[in-house]
Amino acid sequence: MNDVQANEIQYTPRELLACVAARLIKDGESVFVGTGLPLVGALLAHKMYAPDMMAIYECGAVDPEPRVLPWSVSGSWTYHKAPVILSMTSVFGHSRAGYADVGFLGGAQIDMYGNINATTIGDYENPKVRLTGSGGANDIASLCQRVIFMGLHLPERFPERCDYVTTPGYLDGPGARERAGLVGGGPWRVISHLGLMGFDEESCRMRLISYHPGVTPEVIQQFTGFELLVPDDVIETPRPTAEELRILREEVDPCQLFVF
Amino acid sequence: MSHANERLFDHALAREAKLKKSRAEKDKRMPLKDAIAEFVQDGDSVIETGFAYVRGPMAAFWEIGRQRKKDLVGIFTPGGMNTAWHEFGGMEGCHVAYVGVEMRGLIAPFRRGVEAGTLKVYSEWSHGGMALALLAAEKGLDYVACKSMLGTDIMKTNPYIKQAEDPFTGAPVCLVPAMYPDVAIIHVHHADKYGNGRIWGPAVNDESICVAAHKVIVTCERIVDTLDIRANPYQVVVPHYTVDAVCEVPFGAYPGDMPGMYYFDRRLQERVVRVEWKTPESTRHFYDKYILGTKDHFEMIQIIAEEEGMNVIEYLKQLEQLACDAAYWGLGSWGVGGERDWKYEEVAKRAI
Numbered sequence A: 001m002n003d004v005q006a007n008e009i010q011y012t013p014r015e016l017l018a019c020v021a022a023r024l025i026k027d028g029e030s031v032f033v034g035t036g037l038p039l040v041g042a043l044l045a046h047k048m049y050a051p052d053m054m055a056i057y058e059c060g061a062v063d064p065e066p067r068v069l070p071w072s073v074s075g076s077w078t079y080h081k082a083p084v085i086l087s088m089t090s091v092f093g094h095s096r097a098g099y100a101d102v103g104f105l106g107g108a109q110i111d112m113y114g115n116i117n118a119t120t121i122g123d124y125e126n127p128k129v130r131l132t133g134s135g136g137a138n139d140i141a142s143l144c145q146r147v148i149f150m151g152l153h154l155p156e157r158f159p160e161r162c163d164y165v166t167t168p169g170y171l172d173g174p175g176a177r178e179r180a181g182l183v184g185g186g187p188w189r190v191i192s193h194l195g196l197m198g199f200d201e202e203s204c205r206m207r208l209i210s211y212h213p214g215v216t217p218e219v220i221q222q223f224t225g226f227e228l229l230v231p232d233d234v235i236e237t238p239r240p241t242a243e244e245l246r247i248l249r250e251e252v253d254p255c256q257l258f259v260f
Numbered sequence B: 001m002s003h004a005n006e007r008l009f010d011h012a013l014a015r016e017a018k019l020k021k022s023r024a025e026k027d028k029r030m031p032l033k034d035a036i037a038e039f040v041q042d043g044d045s046v047i048e049t050g051f052a053y054v055r056g057p058m059a060a061f062w063e064i065g066r067q068r069k070k071d072l073v074g075i076f077t078p079g080g081m082n083t084a085w086h087e088f089g090g091m092e093g094c095h096v097a098y099v100g101v102e103m104r105g106l107i108a109p110f111r112r113g114v115e116a117g118t119l120k121v122y123s124e125w126s127h128g129g130m131a132l133a134l135l136a137a138e139k140g141l142d143y144v145a146c147k148s149m150l151g152t153d154i155m156k157t158n159p160y161i162k163q164a165e166d167p168f169t170g171a172p173v174c175l176v177p178a179m180y181p182d183v184a185i186i187h188v189h190h191a192d193k194y195g196n197g198r199i200w201g202p203a204v205n206d207e208s209i210c211v212a213a214h215k216v217i218v219t220c221e222r223i224v225d226t227l228d229i230r231a232n233p234y235q236v237v238v239p240h241y242t243v244d245a246v247c248e249v250p251f252g253a254y255p256g257d258m259p260g261m262y263y264f265d266r267r268l269q270e271r272v273v274r275v276e277w278k279t280p281e282s283t284r285h286f287y288d289k290y291i292l293g294t295k296d297h298f299e300m301i302q303i304i305a306e307e308e309g310m311n312v313i314e315y316l317k318q319l320e321q322l323a324c325d326a327a328y329w330g331l332g333s334w335g336v337g338g339e340r341d342w343k344y345e346e347v348a349k350r351a352i
Helices: A003-008 A013-023 A037-048 A088-099 A137-143 A176-180 A217-222 A242-252 B004-008 B011-019 B032-039 B058-066 B081-088 B108-116 B127-139 B206-212 B226-231 B266-276 B280-292 B297-308 B312-324 B344-349
Strands: A030-033 A054-056 A102-105 A146-150 A187-191 A195-199 A206-211 B045-048 B072-076 B091-096 B120-124 B143-146 B162-165 B172-177 B183-191 B215-223 B236-238 B245-248
Touching: A013 A037, A013 A146, A013 A187, A013 A242, A030 A037, A030 A088, A037 A102, A037 A146, A037 A242, A054 A088, A088 A137, A088 B127, A102 A137, A137 B127, A206 A217, B004 B045, B004 B072, B032 B058, B032 B215, B032 B245, B058 B081, B058 B183, B058 B215, B058 B280, B058 B297, B072 B081, B081 B091, B081 B108, B081 B266, B081 B280, B108 B280, B127 B143, B127 B172, B127 B206, B183 B206, B183 B226, B183 B236, B206 B236, B266 B280, B266 B297, B280 B297, B297 B312
Parallel strands: A030 A054, A030 A102, A102 A146, A146 A187, B045 B072, B045 B183, B072 B091, B091 B120, B183 B215, B215 B245
Antiparallel strands: A187 A195, A195 A206, B143 B172, B162 B172
């Protein structure tokens, strides 16, 4: 397929998000899947790139056979043909033991050190918005080896510091995770509808890896509430391929519940 | 009468409650109405089992609303559609790990209550953290040391957990005390008349919750002979000696999911969460019409079925059987199985 044809493929921002997420999962890895967009990314990865991926859900299901997109981390489609269904303490315990490679999360806010807020917007005592609370997110980010975050990219969703730290990233910066006693490696990738970000090894701050087609690093900076590190080697994110979109639209989310 | 929070982490009080319980195999069957009236008292802390909208005891929660119980303290790990009746004085505070219905959104009455300060959040938890508090109660541990919640604002907004130094390694750990809710309501597939409860699908925290709670109400899809349970005790998550009441409530998890039996009523859930509960007035209307205006769960389902113009239960059974491959798993003897009219390809086209 030449470039002209590739550019003609139409896709929505959320479809791009799902495709970028799916490409980050390596075959054979175990992925602790949180609710929301991660369900879509994980299922696409499973069907497309990582047939031997092992999904873990906080309800206790491990390694189900993916079929249609579950909307919940605990419904019957989530643990379709799972060989084992454990208790909640077991799946988190297994993550601490070292059986969870990747944690896959969403949330309302993420800050420059990758801390995530899913509890309150505004002052905790007098919240402007009360959100869901941690659920399994805190445990997933505390215990899994590396964490992928997916969310929409807006200045208030990417603040310098979260209003409430529900889920640990690098906390206050270098060495803070170790000082706090956390075991997992911390945040690894952030996927938004504008770009793919990682974290600087020394400063632990969020840095751009690639910008999505149609936007520039400058635009991403404008939509980010803190100074985003932009290395010289940033590239444009490869577009979703026709095959990725076909699987996404026909097999993963045929009703377009999430990816619209 | 002490506040529910003072009882929640009291090891001695919890033991006392259990020493008083009869170990005899006695018939504990009773109507749901009577069980709620007798065992859920105003001011109690209440924990639900399953995963809120998966095998959650929904019929029991509607009944609590119907009986206008007051000042309950919710323990939400997670909390779903059961959180709404606080707007009418039903609930004064809560301990929160998660409240919402995932992709279907936030629970508006919960949000309104916390934002307005009428519903107190006594403590924040992670799912794993709260599960460990219940596990500690089950395993006879005063507290457990874990690696969740460290370094975050949860440590500051939960007065019950503590950071400490691991005496073996010197590393920081989070100490989580054993938690003993006043009442647990557990919905299971099968129970015998003594209260032995058997499930299919994820137990989540049920094995812990039934031992942790002072009082346990088991609601079940079907009462089965005790010999049936004794012949296959491997799926039993609730032992009879923890149970105070057994209520046969078919479709007791509706509109949630009952693994192997019926799927979520997605349309009703979305309508309720996004429309019916959008304002305090519409929530009141929902309660007046569906909860206070009906005599029981079945009348409520009947109204919903009439509104949706279809046999809701049959539809959800079909969806669920495909999800679980009921025939494949040999669930026929559970009253599930049977002919499957639908194929995956068709289901994928339906918005589940």
